Amino acid sequence: xxxxxxxxxxxxxxxxxxxxxxxxxxxxxxxxxxxxxxxxxxxxxxxxxxxxxxxxxxxxxxxxxxxxxxxxxxxxxxxxxxxxxxxxxxxxxxxxxxxxxxxxxxxxxxxxxxxxxxxxxxxxxxxxxxxxxxxxxxxxxxxxxxxxxxxxxxxxxxxxxxxxxxxxxxxxxxxxxxxxxxxxxxxxxxxxxxxxxxxxxxxxxxxxxxxxxxxxxxxxxxxxxxxxxxxxxxxxxxxxxxxxxxxxxxxxxxxxxxxxxxxxxxxxxxxxxx
Ligand SMILES: [Zn+2]
Ligand SMILES: [Zn+2]
Ligand SMILES: [Zn+2]
Ligand SMILES: [Zn+2]
Numbered sequence: 001x002x003x004x005x006x007x008x009x010x011x012x013x014x015x016x017x018x019x020x021x022x023x024x025x026x027x028x029x030x031x032x033x034x035x036x037x038x039x040x041x042x043x044x045x046x047x048x049x050x051x052x053x054x055x056x057x058x059x060x061x062x063x064x065x066x067x068x069x070x071x072x073x074x075x076x077x078x079x080x081x082x083x084x085x086x087x088x089x090x091x092x093x094x095x096x097x098x099x100x101x102x103x104x105x106x107x108x109x110x111x112x113x114x115x116x117x118x119x120x121x122x123x124x125x126x127x128x129x130x131x132x133x134x135x136x137x138x139x140x141x142x143x144x145x146x147x148x149x150x151x152x153x154x155x156x157x158x159x160x161x162x163x164x165x166x167x168x169x170x171x172x173x174x175x176x177x178x179x180x181x182x183x184x185x186x187x188x189x190x191x192x193x194x195x196x197x198x199x200x201x202x203x204x205x206x207x208x209x210x211x212x213x214x215x216x217x218x219x220x221x222x223x224x225x226x227x228x229x230x231x232x233x234x235x236x237x238x239x240x241x242x243x244x245x246x247x248x249x250x251x252x253x254x255x256x257x258x259x260x261x262x263x264x265x266x267x268x269x270x271x272x273x274x
Contacts (some may be wrong), residue, residue, distance in 0.1 A: 010034045025177065031127075056214040061161070061170055063124040063131035069138075069146040072108050072116040080116045082107050092139055098130060099123045105245075164233035166240050167254060181232040182216045183222045189232075193218050241273070243271060 015023045024038065038110045072080055085104045089095040104120035135150045159166050163175040164184070178188050181197070187195040198220040199212035211217055225233050226240045235241065243249040 008034055008037070012038075021097050023177075046097075053062065059127075061124060062121045063128045064119070064121055065131060065134060066148050066149050066151045067118040067120070068106075068109070068115070068149060070116050070141050070144050071114055072106075073114060075142070080118075082106055082118075082215060085118050085120070088139075088141055092136065094137060094139055096135070144235045157250045158245060159234065159240070159244070161234075166244070166250065181234045182218070184225045184233070196220075 008031075010026050010030050015022055015024050022042075026034070030038070067085070070080060074080055082103045082105065085106065086100070087098075089098070099122060101121040101123050104118050106116050106118050109115040109117050122130055122134075131150065134148045135147065138145050138147045140146075146194070157166050160168050160173045160175075161170040162173040162177075163179045164181050169230060179185065179187050180187050180192050182192050183196050183198065185196060193199055193212060193216070196218060199218050200209075201211040202209040222232075223226050223229065224238055227238055229238060231237050236246065240250075240253070245267050261271045
């Protein structure tokens with residue numbers, strides 16, 4: 001409703017309070033003009049002091065890119081490494097504003113090819129504004145001309161940064177709102193201590209649970225939603241993380257999860273008959 005005033009097709013679907021601010025869910029990626037409208041709207045609410053309003057920001061996402069045109073075996077006889085790429089990137093103006101989301105990955109373009117493909121992920125706005133500045137640009141890598149290409153394919157299995165499950169990207173997530181990596185409840189990890197039930201006092205329990213002291217991190221343990229291990233859903237100790245480039249392993253896990261779900265449905269139906 002609030003974005004309708006500027007004849008924009010962007011609509012705010014729902015606004016939810018979160019400690020330290022509000023989170024606004026929109027039907028498409030807001031542009032600068034939409035963000036200005038949101039800022040004006042928030043400033044027009046008398047009960048909020050003007051000084052309390054920070055500039056609305058888009059949540060970050062990742063863009064996936066690849067580099068082609070560099071041989072897999074370098075003139076000195078060594079294999080091209082991820083460090084060779086990051087060192088070159090440091091000296092190039094083209095990459096000045098780029099923040100890598102992970103170490104670049106170097107693979108052979110095909111088993112018989114002598115060329116490499118370098119996959120790299122960058123932190124970006126949700127409309128990929130940084131990726132757009134890099135795509136189809138070339139740069140010198142030693143005596144070779146390397147070219148950056150867009151790719152919607154990441155060679156690894158994606159982990160959703162909304163619900164923290166593996167196998168779909170954050171963009172295609174069907175969960176409403178963000179989930180916490182620790183407890184999988186509908187809040188962001190930074191608000192876990194304030195919003196999670198585990199840190200609230202409960203006198204009905206035996207023994208009664210005390211509230212976690214303000215400013216202290218949550219001391220409670222939760223199981224990872226993916227592997228049920230004693231770590232957060234995005235921990236690199238998780239076997240799902242370790243196998244993220246092994247699609248075969250992942251398909252097997254997905255199949256096992258489907259079978260477990262099917263079995264539990266049968267049990268539920270069975271118990272109704274009894
Ligand atoms: Zn998801
Ligand atoms: Zn939580
Ligand atoms: Zn807790
Ligand atoms: Zn895990």
